Amino acid sequence: MADALSADFVVVGSGIIGSLVARKLALAGASVIILEAGPRVTRGELVARFRNSPRRSDWMSPYPPAAWAPHPVYQPEPNNYLMQAGPYPYAAEYIRQVGGTTWHWAAHAWRNLPNDFRVKSLYDVGVDWPMTYEDLEPFYQEAEEIMGVSGAPNTGSPRKRPFPMEPVAEPYAMRRLRERLASDYQVVSNTTARNSRPYDGRPACCGNNSCQPICPIDAQYHGGLAAEAAEGAGARLLPNANVYKLEHEEKGRIAAALYYDPDKASHRVAGKTFIVAANGIESPRLLLVSASDKFPKGLANSSDMVGRNLMDHPSTSLTFDADEDVWLGRGPQSPSSINTMRDGAFRSQHSPYRLDFTNISRVDGATKSLIAAGIYGSELEKRLRFSAAREMNVKNVLEVLPDPEHRITLSSEKDAMGIPKPEAHYAIADYTRRGHERSQQDFRRIAELMGGTNLRFSKDGDFANNQHICGTLSMGSDPKTSVCDQWGRAHDHENLFLASTGVLPTSATCNSTENGLAVALRAVAHMLGQHNTSTAAGEAKT
Amino acid sequence: MEQVVDQPNAARRLLLFGLVSAYTASLIPWALAQEVTEADTAPFVALSAILAGRQSLDSVQALRLYKALVADDPGFPAAAKALLDTIEQRRIDPMQLQKTLDDEKSPLKLVPWRIMTAWYMGIVGDGAKARCLAFETALNAQAVADVLKPPTYAYGAYGSWTRKPT
Numbered sequence: 001m002a003d004a005l006s007a008d009f010v011v012v013g014s015g016i017i018g019s020l021v022a023r024k025l026a027l028a029g030a031s032v033i034i035l036e037a038g039p040r041v042t043r044g045e046l047v048a049r050f051r052n053s054p055r056r057s058d059w060m061s062p063y064p065p066a067a068w069a070p071h072p073v074y075q076p077e078p079n080n081y082l083m084q085a086g087p088y089p090y091a092a093e094y095i096r097q098v099g100g101t102t103w104h105w106a107a108h109a110w111r112n113l114p115n116d117f118r119v120k121s122l123y124d125v126g127v128d129w130p131m132t133y134e135d136l137e138p139f140y141q142e143a144e145e146i147m148g149v150s151g152a153p154n155t156g157s158p159r160k161r162p163f164p165m166e167p168v169a170e171p172y173a174m175r176r177l178r179e180r181l182a183s184d185y186q187v188v189s190n191t192t193a194r195n196s197r198p199y200d201g202r203p204a205c206c207g208n209n210s211c212q213p214i215c216p217i218d219a220q221y222h223g224g225l226a227a228e229a230a231e232g233a234g235a236r237l238l239p240n241a242n243v244y245k246l247e248h249e250e251k252g253r254i255a256a257a258l259y260y261d262p263d264k265a266s267h268r269v270a271g272k273t274f275i276v277a278a279n280g281i282e283s284p285r286l287l288l289v290s291a292s293d294k295f296p297k298g299l300a301n302s303s304d305m306v307g308r309n310l311m312d313h314p315s316t317s318l319t320f321d322a323d324e325d326v327w328l329g330r331g332p333q334s335p336s337s338i339n340t341m342r343d344g345a346f347r348s349q350h351s352p353y354r355l356d357f358t359n360i361s362r363v364d365g366a367t368k369s370l371i372a373a374g375i376y377g378s379e380l381e382k383r384l385r386f387s388a389a390r391e392m393n394v395k396n397v398l399e400v401l402p403d404p405e406h407r408i409t410l411s412s413e414k415d416a417m418g419i420p421k422p423e424a425h426y427a428i429a430d431y432t433r434r435g436h437e438r439s440q441q442d443f444r445r446i447a448e449l450m451g452g453t454n455l456r457f458s459k460d461g462d463f464a465n466n467q468h469i470c471g472t473l474s475m476g477s478d479p480k481t482s483v484c485d486q487w488g489r490a491h492d493h494e495n496l497f498l499a500s501t502g503v504l505p506t507s508a509t510c511n512s513t514e515n516g517l518a519v520a521l522r523a524v525a526h527m528l529g530q531h532n533t534s535t536a537a538g539e540a541k542t
Numbered sequence: 543m544e545q546v547v548d549q550p551n552a553a554r555r556l557l558l559f560g561l562v563s564a565y566t567a568s569l570i571p572w573a574l575a576q577e578v579t580e581a582d583t584a585p586f587v588a589l590s591a592i593l594a595g596r597q598s599l600d601s602v603q604a605l606r607l608y609k610a611l612v613a614d615d616p617g618f619p620a621a622a623k624a625l626l627d628t629i630e631q632r633r634i635d636p637m638q639l640q641k642t643l644d645d646e647k648s649p650l651k652l653v654p655w656r657i658m659t660a661w662y663m664g665i666v667g668d669g670a671k672a673r674c675l676a677f678e679t680a681l682n683a684q685a686v687a688d689v690l691k692p693p694t695y696a697y698g699a700y701g702s703w704t705r706k707p708t
Contacts, residue, residue, distance in 0.1 A: 077670065208696055217696075327707040374644075384682060
């Protein structure tokens with residue numbers, strides 16, 4: 001009977017955005033099928049995998065790729081799923097399983113700044129968004145109330161209603177940073193989908209310090225909870241359903257999604273409206289592999305913009321030893337940052353950035369370094385305790401501007417199911433490098449204020465990636481230069497919507513998840529209006 | 543976990559003395575009291591004590607780590623014995639050991655790293671063959687256990703992490 005499946009809405013991808021869109025559609029009374037390429041995995045299994053992992057600092061280690069729906073991994077050896085065309089490697093990490101990649105996020109749930117929506121007008125860089133901050137504000141709130149977001153109001157993003165929760169209690173190390181940096185910098189609490197009190201049936205944080213790769217108690221929101229909520233609202237979720245093609249009708253309406261099960265048997269799911277929510281890499285890949293005689297460049301791609309404008313947040317960092325014991329690793333992993341360089345006239349010249357302080361335990365990293373340096377005997381424990389107590393780290397989170405040459409294409413290589421692998425074409429632009437250079441003075445000043453010694457800057461020219469994939473399905477008002485409109489509707493297909501961080505046309509300086517989620521939640525009323533069922537339900541009324 | 547911290551048993555000490563010289567014996571913290579009942583594990587236990595610089599080591603964990611190291615490399619017992627002999631004969635300080643082995647391009651140069659990765663990280667093996675044998679009982683977790691919990695273990699009641707660590 002699988003081949004007879006059909007629904008009002010077919011959602012491809014069960015990550016936090018796809019699942020919460022599905023939930024909202026289902027709550028409005030629509031029939032919804034979610035097709036998820038990867039398997040179901042429970043929180044308990046993930047905690048056990050982490051504790052038993054020989055690579056505890058590799059946050060993908062509890063998430064091995066399924067053979068029938070691979071995702072990129074790089075350790076112990078790269079699986080070469082995301083092919084690299086260069087010139088700079090784009091080592092994206094994401095998870096294909098029920099709930100998607102937010103299983104192992106740090107739960108940063110930021111709103112953009114109002115000026116992030118108008119960088120072309122204000123600073124003559126990038127593009128303006130096809131909506132304003134004010135347009136999106138109610139849907140930020142809706143996303144925050146679903147996820148249970150805690151935060152403080154001093155981060156530059158105005159709000160009409162308070163956060164659902166006050167900020168999570170500040171770890172001692174972050175307090176010391178805030179106090180000792182106060183002469184030069186305001187250190188603020190991060191806005192996170194982490195409970196500072198019991199919320200929606202989930203407990204307050206207990207400081208387990210494993211937010212990445214897995215919160216063992218669900219004090220942190222994630223896509224697995226979103227998928228559960230979608231199913232609870234009546235959506236039908238099919239795991240292990242790897243969509244390999246969207247079929248269209250003569251005039252371009254999408255008619256069906258075709259998926260492979262793990263045995264490569266093909267199944268067809270018909271629908272009235274299709275929503276591709278398979279992240280910023282798998283979504284363009286699906287549109288591109290769905291090319292047909294009528295759409296030889298792929299679906300939604302008359303602009304040739306599908307997969308282009310790939311953006312993320314590169315980071316460089318400084319590690320140093322403070323002159324007092326702070327013991328990172330007590331409390332949540334990523335509690336505090338400096339937001340003063342997220343916006344300003346300088347954006348016409350160089351990338352803005354957020355400065356982010358880690359509170360991840362240094363114990364494993366220090367142990368590996370000391371053993372590798374041949375520190376044995378009683379000296380080892382002494383030095384290990386010193387590093388665990390004193391080491392601190394600050395990184396920048398740099399904006400990347402849209403550039404059509406940075407893109408996801410189809411590789412000539414195929415995965416185990418015979419589907420072309422995605423291929424990344426990426427580089428670090430001078431705009432971003434200049435932001436990195438500007439941030440070095442902040443790094444030095446922060447270390448100085450903390451009495452820092454043994455300064456270790458990340459290797460020159462190396463940029464760590466933050467896995468905030470965006471741009472590849474960019475929304476915009478002009479069908480010639482964008483893939484979809486502000487509602488995520490593909491310019492070329494009236495019943496195809498894109499719900500993903502891929503629709504974000506610029507990357508700004510904060511994690512993409514809440515921005516992508518708010519944009520998608522805002523689009524649901526439009527999806528429903530077009531579909532002509534009952535009016536939008538959910539937390540926000542439009 | 544059977545962690546014995548009492549005074550060393552004279553018979554066990556004698557067994558180890560049979561293997562090590564007065565110099566090496568001086569490096570071993572003799573509060574170490576293990577069930578060294580199998581002679582072939584003795585060099586490993588003695589090396590572990592020297593390299594880890596610990597007052598006590600868990601005997602059950604020692605045996606598990608030893609078996610895993612031997613499973614990866616049947617030559618491990620002989621290598622451990624050879625390394626212990628080298629330390630004894632040349633009176634090498636633990637802090638100078640790795641540099642000495644590296645400088646001489648010794649075939650034993652990976653042995654200390656393997657033993658210490660096993661004890662301190664709880665991990666034996668390389669690359670895809672690596673496996674985790676200890677987490678909360680790995681020595682790096684134990685070394686800071688008065689202040690830090692291993693990741694995934696609850697630090698304490700909500701907000702307890704705001705206090706100054708003591």
